[in-house]
Amino acid sequence: MARLKCIYTNARSMGNKQEELEAIVHQAGYDLVAITETWWDHSHDWSAAMPGYRLFRRDRQHRRGGGVALYIRECFYVEELEAGTDKVESLWVRISRKANKASILVGVCYRPPNQDEETDEEFYRQLAEVAKSSALVLAGDLNFPDISWKHNTAQRKQSRRFLESVEDNFLTQLVREPTRGGAPLDLLFTNSDGLVGDVVVESCLGQSDHEMVQFSILGEVRKGTSKTAVLDFQRADFEMFRTLVGRVPWEVILKGRGVQEGWTLFKKEILMAQEQSVPTCPKTSQHGRRLAWLNRELWFELRRKKRVYNL
Structure with missing residues (x-):
């Protein structure tokens, strides 16, 4: 599978940002767009579509806010996986050029700042399952501002538990620059060296206070020298x-x-x-x-x- 040009953003409500997003996507030629905090519900069914892309979304149920989505070019074969629980705001798909060919598992997740430990554990069980894939990419806002990714340390108990899950599942976090308020809240993980590259923190979408993360998913894992x-x-x-x-x-x-x-x-x-x-x-x-x-x-x-x- 050829290289995928991708971008991830925490929209903080898509609202009137849809036209701006479409302009950015078509101008840059992105193959995949991951979004958290869409704030969509059934009333957005008619306005959320983007020409040339398939939309996968999981809206927050029974309360305002949250929600995750993926836009993927129609030329790719995409299979959505069952999430298993509505408590975790996550979305997982397998992407390949053709059916039954080598695929890459891509996920997007949003974790609210006040999420309880029980729901966290549901997410870690989900993460352990998808991490069995040989090629995994996960983008999202997990709201752990106290984590130092340089030193792999954290102050809060829930943050340390998340670091433990990352370690258990052999994941590497690739965003090193701040994306909101001096902290790298918007994160990018992979379980394969060389699968993801060209990671760049970009400008914000509309009035969102989160910066966008641009990256590439390679068609196959490179065996070149690691930059870690x-x-x-x-x-x-x-x-x-x-x-x-x-x-x-x-x-x-x-x-x-x-x-x-x-x-x-x-x-x-x-x-x-x-x-x-x-x-x-x-x-x-x-x-x-x-x-x-x-x-x-x-x-x-x-x-x-x-x-x-x-x-």
Whole structure:
């Protein structure tokens, strides 16, 4: 399958943005458009269509706001997957050039800021199922502004649980620039190195306060050099690290802090020292985050045993 030119946006209500979106899509020649917070209902059935594209949508039920949608060029063969639950605002489709050919699983998801933990867990179960695909791309606004994607850390319990799910499902998050209010809220995930590229944060759609994310889905996974950076401890300056950590007035910083707050501050200082004293290098199969032999089944078994031993 050839390269797909794609764009994702949190519309914060499509409203009168439809014409602007169509102009952007046709001018740039996008093959796929993912949208969150459409704010559509049945009254928009006549106005949501876009010439030359098939529309897949999941509107929020019984209350205002939310909703997700995908526009996909009519030349592609597309199969929509059953979501399994109406609690999670998500949409999943398989895209290929022809039926029964190699396909890519594409999803779009919106998670409201006040979503409860039970619904989060429904989404993680859904994510674990779709992550079994060999080629997965997920775009969406998950509303975890406290996550540091550079350090893979988070302050809130629900955010840390989300990071755990990302790790469990071997997903990589590709948006590094802020998309709203200084935080990368609009995210892009894949489970295959080289499947997604050309990620660029663009301007906003209409009066939305979220910036759009442009990216490409490749027809096949490239085997070129990974651009993912990992820590290169072989070239680390441990003397500098000890000096930087030793300069921190720990008693002053940690005085009167609770366990969680103290741990967050401690980790922040350690990561800052690490950033200055440990260089990075491109990820390779030998020095990557996981060893080549550590497949999904073995990873799950190790995690299961770890939980048992910690009881």
